[in-house]
Amino acid sequence: MNKEALQRTIETSMAHYWSTSRKKIWLKGESSGHIQRVDEILVDCDMDAIILKVEQKGGACHTGHYSCFYRRLIPPKKLENIGRKVFNPEEIYRG
Template sequence: MVSLDFSKLGGLVPVVTQDAATNEVLMVAFMNEEAWNHTLQTGKATYYSRSRQCLWIKGETSGNIQKVQEIRIDCDNDTVLLKVEQVGGAACHTGHRSCFYRKLIDGGLETIGSPVFNPKEVYRS
């Protein structure tokens, strides 16, 4: 069993998530040991929400789950790369396919692409 080093960032490791088919970077998040184990057990990307201080199974609310296809670990055992099948087409809570939907141009941000879903309809509070 692979043992990650959770000691460097207060019990967390950064996770870069890519689309397995296209290698597009979808998002960056964090995992604690519980999220790591849940991901391994279920095959669904599970993260640790720093703002809510709890586990966060990607897509649990929106239906846009991430099915893990491949896991890579960096040379220091403290960063994870997930290659996933992005079910539902959107990884970002804003409704965009990727959290990296803004491009820096001439000192300003330009939005690339349109949202796949309306977050106001999905995340009703």
């Protein structure tokens, strides 16, 4: 998220992000419909990190999971899947 993305997020209460690959601001869910309606924006002590508390429509992750954080690390290097898929990414992102 850059400054403009944050500004649009504040103005619309919908999460916007800066896409480094497309080099433009994008509304999360603009193609999938899986938008994030922002309930709260938390700001850290140094004012250099924020957390968005959102109401997630569908799934946030391009893999089809509700959240990108669907795996837990079991040290030293095992990953355990603790998430759930809420949509089929091949149906959403084809073509």
